[in-house]
Amino acid sequence: MQAIQEIYGQLKDPKRVVITMHQKPDADAMGSALALFHFLKEFGHDVIVISPTNWARWLNWMDGVSEVLDYELNKVEANEILDRTEWLFCLDHNHFSRAKSMAPKLAAIDCVKILIDHHQEPDCASFNYGISNTGKSSTCEMIYDLIVNSGHRDKINKVISECLYAGVVADTGSFRFSSTTANVHHMVAALKEHGLEHTKVHEALYDNFLENRLRFLGHVLTNRMEIFYELNTALIYISKIELLKYEIKTGDTEGLVNYPLSIQGIKLVGCVIDRDEERKWSFRSKGQFDCNTFARKYFNGGGHYNASGGNDSASLQETVQKFKNAIKENSSLLQ
Structure with a gap:
């Protein structure tokens, strides 16, 4: 080139x-x-x-x-x-x-x-x-x-x-x-x-969204967010049923992965959404945790050091468990 x-x-x-x-x-x-x-x-x-x-x-x-x-x-x-x-x-x-x-x-x-x-x-x-x-x-x-x-x-x-x-x-x-x-x-x-x-x-x-998106965010942050304080990590997981229930369209989940970063001590956030053909992951981190390497190693993805994405053909439940196993494997990097 x-x-x-x-x-x-x-x-x-x-x-x-x-x-x-x-x-x-x-x-x-x-x-x-x-x-x-x-x-x-x-x-x-x-x-x-x-x-x-x-x-x-x-x-x-x-x-x-x-x-x-x-x-x-x-x-x-x-x-x-x-x-x-x-x-x-x-x-x-x-x-x-x-x-x-x-x-x-x-x-x-x-x-x-x-x-x-x-x-x-x-x-x-x-x-x-x-x-x-x-x-x-x-x-x-x-x-x-x-x-x-x-x-x-x-x-x-x-x-x-x-x-x-x-x-x-x-x-x-x-x-x-x-x-x-x-x-x-x-x-x-x-x-x-x-x-x-x-x-x-x-x-x-x-400032250009519909009411349903705000209600969707409230539901997700209340019911679909897990915090692992011992690993300084947060997880958000969203099912296909929830996307349909709240009439979520392309772009309505933009920025959702960033919300847990506002919690004191959180260094890594993973957000997975159940799409038709695959499960789509977004990762965000603070400091020295390499999201790019993490996404490539576990979820067929990549991107930037502190922001990356990935995907998984496994079910929502299976890919969530894969994430939980992966953060335990990287516990020394998340302390």
Whole structure:
């Protein structure tokens, strides 16, 4: 994989471009994709954003989201577009497999493939150009760097600023996490100068849910959270029946894994949700517990040092027991 700087000189040469991200895109994935979408359109590129799956309705405020193609719902059209593309940008995921059913098509098409991501262990061999930097707060920060370092800071407008800010504020935990460097704050200051209304973005991300989600959170925290004080660990487990009962949609469980971290002494949180085809895990930690290694070892996953995800084909009861066994095995790291 050649350095991302190698494409800077080609940005003014219009091409057929597809931008994609991981399945069930979050604010960073969608924000980075749409920011890049608007930026490349400024140079006359024919740009289409294709999401591997649907996304949370609370992302629909972003300018350009109405033009995003859902691969699962529009597979024939999306495959025809991918067959014609000249540049493929893969954002906020380190391996094609994170694009779910879209993965085989991404691997098969013949085009220039470009990776921009901040997760560990990227599949560099599958890309012609790119950058992987785990020290970055978000993929949105990396898209900002691309725009500025390529000499096109003047292309940043209010729309791009809002998309970039959404990803940064979400992936830094509203600037709480250790990935919030001085460069992140410099970036936000610059976005403010380009017309960013940060309150609008915060309200769109965090004050944009339905009543059923709040009642669902109350139920989960009261009835589906276990605390293991001797291991400084918390567990949340949610069944399929509960998702149906509270009419939980894509994105409604976003951030749930973070709640137990507010409990004094808790160093690790595991949250598992019973989905149709598998059990989906999210992990968060404080300090020196490596979530990435933990997720890879026990739950076919990975991600960042203090935030990662995984999955399990076992039943909800079985995977919960697997987690309990795993934290006991790692008890020395959780003290």
